[in-house]
Amino acid sequence: MSQFANLGVVCRRAAVVGRGARPVTRMGSMVVGGRRGMASAPVDDGKLPLKGIRVLDMTRVLAGPYCTQILGDLGAEVIKVEHPIRGDDTRAWGPPYAPYTAESGREGPGESAYYLSVNRNKKSLALSFQHPSGVAALHKLLPTIDILVENYLPNTLAKYKLDYATLSAINPSLIYASITGYGQTGPYAPRAGYDVMVEAEMGLMHITGSRDGPPVKVGVAVTDLTTGLYTSNAIMAALIARGRTGRGQHIDSALSDCQVATLSNLASSSLVSGQRDSGRWGTAHPSIVPYRAFATKDGEFLVGGGNDRLFGVLCQGLGKAEWAGDERFRTNADRVANRGVLEGMIEEVTRERSTQEWLEAFEGSGLPYAAVNDVRDTLDHAHVRARDMVVKVEHGACGEVEMVNTPVKYSEAEPGIRTAPPLLGEHTDEVLGEMLGMSAEEIEAMRKEGARSPTRRTASVHTEKKASADLHFDRPEAYYDIYNSANHWDKEPTQYHSFGLDHSCFGSLKYAQAKERKDVLLPMFSRQAVTKLQSIVQNNIDRLCDALEANDAAGKPSDLFYGLRCFSLDTILQYAFNLSIDALGAPDFKAPAVEAMEASLPASIVYRNFPLLRQFVHSLPDWISILLSPATAGMVRLRAVLGRQVKQAIENRESLDDSPHETMYHHLLNNQANKLKIPDAARLYDEAQALVFAAAHPTANALTVGVFHILSNPDIKERLVRELREGWPDLKKTPTFEELERLPYLTSVITESLRMSPGVAAPLLRITPFGGAMIGGVKVPSRVTVGMTGSFAHSSSHLFPSASTFDPSRWLGDDAAQLERWLVPFSKGPRMCVGQNLAYCELFLGLAGLFRRFDLRIEEVGDGERGDRKGKGGLRWRECYLPLFLGKHLTVFCRKVED
Ligand code: HEM
Incomplete structure (x- = not known):
């Protein structure tokens, strides 16, 4: 087990071997380097002026990374410390991205051009210094470090014991460079400053732009770049000084100071004359014409x-x-x-x-x-090429990438690009294991501390022989290593057979088998198809609302846990089968099929461990099943209805003509669309059941979570209701799904509901292919069962700050696009959910309908009665294998809103 567990969290080694990168072609006189897989760098190390100097790079974005890249180009060994999940902010600053090659097996848009521009010749150490073990590792590394460069706000690093005072005590020869917007002292010191603020504040913007036009910023973040340059120069000076004194020093480098310094002759003119500057001159010169x-x-x-x-x-x-x-x-x-x-x-x-x-x-x-050339013409410029300013570099995951070369030429030294910008955490193993000599146990302990794992039980690995050995992928990044479109891994038989749906798309173990089935189902749940049939969803919401109103008139609260289950069950049955069991019409929503669905969940868990028992129970006649387990009678009867429908559809295809819309049977029995041979009854029956289970349960869960949290947070409720009233002013004119999707707050509430919902909590087990796979930085051997639930990523506080708080506004912020990568309720890759469009349609029409038409008030229950862990309210599902609800149902008083 420890073999697998080794640093599953903290490190992430790239999936491609031999990623040593080097320039592969150079115009002019420079060397033509090696190809992928060759390990040695073409540059003679003796020709690297900063060889033997080790830099700890704790900078992000532009100024700091630009500075450390200069040091790296000159031969220093640069170790870039990155947030273990997000990495440098600029990793997400695309497009454009250099796309991943198919052989890299990596999912996502690729490596961002922004990140690639300032991070070559570095090693990536993915480590969180918010955890004591991360700080301890950095302290341990410190005696080997010559230069540390950081760009946090003043005093930020002191609380992690990574400030100059603490570190210089450990290593007095350390050169510690701090890059900030406004420096370590002065009235503006606490301010955060991006390049553009400083350009504006410190005079540059005022003198930039056409004579009569408004002030503009320089086309590149020039203040960041000059600060990076000044800082690298300062570091060189400090290195020379250290050569004499043996002591390091603290370098306080501010964008504001560097900006003022580069006002140069204009500053001097103003100082000498005492006059204001003469404004903007476009491309002209104030004192030379033409x-x-x-x-x-x-x-x-x-x-x-x-x-x-x-x-x-x-x-x-x-x-x-x-x-x-x-x-x-x-x-x-x-x-x-x-x-x-x-x-x-x-x-x-x-x-x-x-x-x-x-x-x-x-x-x-x-x-x-x-x-006046544009950037493309510049890069293609004959002179630029002749001076070797553009080089091709082999990137392990993106193939050949062109980069701007280091500019200055030396008569002796040969600085250059030796390694491509690293993948996130690519060198974590190397730094912690090889440089620090940390043992597997120490690294494992660090992994445990470095990433909280509230749903540990949901991420597991065991061998195909079920010699159960749990592997905890505490790094959510492992998620994409398992579930991505390049992975056509088999589903694991024990888990999937326990559902008894072996002939369905969902139950098919092999990708190829599932794909054929999925291709037939997908058109039925396409966005267009769902939009066309949204009246089915609307009709069911109307029926749900009628029932809620009737309950309220009778002075009693409604059981929305069951009510929403009835809604999603009736919806999928009508949508996919043109079948009505009128679950919503059942008194108190206690529809037998819904009660039975809940009651049968524990059985699935048992069947997973005792497959023979499942086969036995399923072979029993219905009446014996009901006798043995009366609670599941509703399910047995629903199955029987589906069975009869399947039989009729096969024996009398004309009966399908009576349906007001196309059903699952139309699609599956369609010769042209269905490349498979016409399915037999067993297949149809399994497909029908799989759809009912896959659709009804998770959709109702997400709705329940949404309603509960909205009602528990008055501010959220008020904001949502306000938006709904504005977007849906006339109660009689119900908006469409498409119209509701345009409401930003409702959308963010739904997104947050999906994040907090247990969804399909089963670990979606897969089997690694022959040859094994890299998962979360760990080499997992062939034919090993691996899995991870979406709820693991969703509850990670690294990915989602205050992950246990229902906070829709997180989806309205600037980094929402980044967060979305980690919203995986429908899974990713070739086996992802078929029914997303229908699920969204139910969520939009459902939540909008409930909160626009009713003033909802949650029925108070005692602490912990809803399965809450800390007694502060909250719904709790058992997060193991299947989301099994514990505690008291969500009951709500629903007072009708009058217009
Ligand atoms: C909020 C609601 C929903 C959530 C969170 C959800 C989630 C998921 C997840 C995580 C999977 C992957 C399962 C696996 O890897 O074994 C899945 C598969 C599936 N879902 Fe959904 N689902 C939802 C609604 C629906 C609906 C409404 C339908 C109705 C058509 C549906 C039909 C399916 C099917 C057929 C599969 C199997 C796909 C395959 O194996 O390739 N789901 N769903």
Whole structure:
């Protein structure tokens, strides 16, 4: 077991071997490097000036990573510490992304271009220093570290004992560089500062832009970049000083200071003259004329007539030699005085020809001139290529990627790109195990501390022979290693057979078998099909509301736990089978089929462990089953109804013509659409049952969770109701599914309900393919059973801050798109849910209907009665294998809202 458990959490090794990256082609004189799988770097280590220097890089985004990349290019060993789940923020700052190759087996858009631009020549250590073991590991590493670069707000790292005072006591020769927006001291020190704020605050924006236009920011985050450059320079100086003194020092590098420093001659002018700056000059120069870009027929052309001679050359080239003798333009002072006239005259001429024609006209003239190129033209520029400024690098997961090279050339040294930007946590094993010499036990202990695992029981591994050895993938990232579209892994037989649905799409173990079945089912649950049949869902919500109203009129609360189950069961039966069992019409929603569905869950758990018992029970005549287990009678009867329907559909296909809409039978018995041979009764019967179970249960769970949390949070309820009233002003005009989807708060409430719902809590077991697989950074051998529930990811506080709080607003924030990657209620990959569209339709129409039409009030129950763990309210499902509800049902008073 420990073999599997080794660092399942803390580290993540990439799925491709031999990811040492190096430039593979270079234009000009540089070396042509190796291909994938070759381990040695082409650059002679002796030619790396910072060889032997180790950098701990605790920076994110741009300024810090740019600084440490410069150190890495020069040969330093840079260890980048990243949040174990999210990594550097810029990993999510795409598109564009360099896509993963199919062979990498990785899912997702790829590696973001932003991240790739500033993280080469680094090792990624995925580690959380919010946990004591993470801090301890960094402290242990510290004596081997020469330089630490961080970009947290001042004093942030002190609480993790990672501040300069603490670390320099451990390692007095440490050079510790802090990059912040406004520095460690001064009135602005506590402020967070992105590049653009500092550009604005510190004068750059005011002098950037066209003469009459508004202030603009520079096209790249230039303040970040200059700060990165200054800091790397400061580090070099500190290294040289350390060579003399043996002591390190703290470098306090601020975007604001670096920005002010690069105001350079403009700052000096203002200081000397005491005047304000002269504003924005576009591409022009305040004191040299002509010195700017002029419009051509198809673009722009920049000239620098910096002195009288060059002005003469310009006039000659423009075919206006006489201008040089014009007394208005004789000297630079004259030209500055007549700037407007002269520039207008020049532009009149430059507009007559294309940029290329002007470039050719001035070639060899001695006049400084340039075209204004875009970034693509720059990268394709013959000179840029000749100077080796673009190189191809082999990236282990993305294949060949082009990158901008390190710019400065040396007569002796040969800095360069030795390794591609690392995948998140790619080197965690190497750093903790090899550099720190941590034992497997220590690493395992760290893993346990580093990631909370509230649903540990849901992530397990055991061998096919069921020599049960649990593997806890405490890193939710393992989720995507198992469930992704490239993995066509088999489902595990014991779990899936326990449902007794072996002939259905859901119960098919092999991908290929399931795909054939799924392809037939999918059109029936497509977005278009669901939208077309949404009246079925609406009709059932109306019926549910009628029943709630009747209960309220009788002065009693309604059991919404059962009510919502009746709603989802009636919906799937009508939608997929044109069958009505009128569960919603049952007194107190105690429909026998619904009661039976709950009662049969524990049996599935037993059957998983005793498959023969399942076979035996299923072979019994219905009447004996009912006799043995009266609670499940409703289920047995529903099965019998489905069985009769299947028989009729096969024997008398014309009977399907009477259906008002296409049912599952139409799709499955359709010769053209169905490439499979026409299914037999057993297959149809299993498919029918699988659909009922797969649809009714999880949809009702998500609805119940939503209603419960909305009612437990008055602010959330109020905001939702307000939005519904605005979006649905006239109660008689019920909005459609599509209209409701446009309501942002309702959408976020539903998303949060799906996150908090137990959904399908079963661990969705899969078997690793021959050759094994990398899961969560762990090499798992062939034919091992692995699994992880979505609720594990959903309850991770690393991924979802305050994960146990129902907080719809998390889906409205800036990082919602990032969070969505971890919203996996419907699973991912080839075996993901068929019924998402229908589920969403039920959730939107259901929650909107309930909260717009009723003022709902939860019936108070005693602490813990709803299965709450801490006595603060809350619903609790048993999170093991199947979501089995514990505690008292959700009961609600429903007062009808009058318009
Ligand atoms: C909120 C509601 C729902 C949730 C959370 C949910 C969740 C899931 C999950 C996690 C799976 C993957 C199971 C596995 O890997 O074994 C799945 C599969 C499936 N779901 Fe859903 N589901 C929901 C609603 C529905 C509905 C309304 C239908 C109705 C058509 C449906 C039909 C299916 C089917 C047929 C599969 C099997 C797919 C396969 O094995 O390839 N589900 N669902």
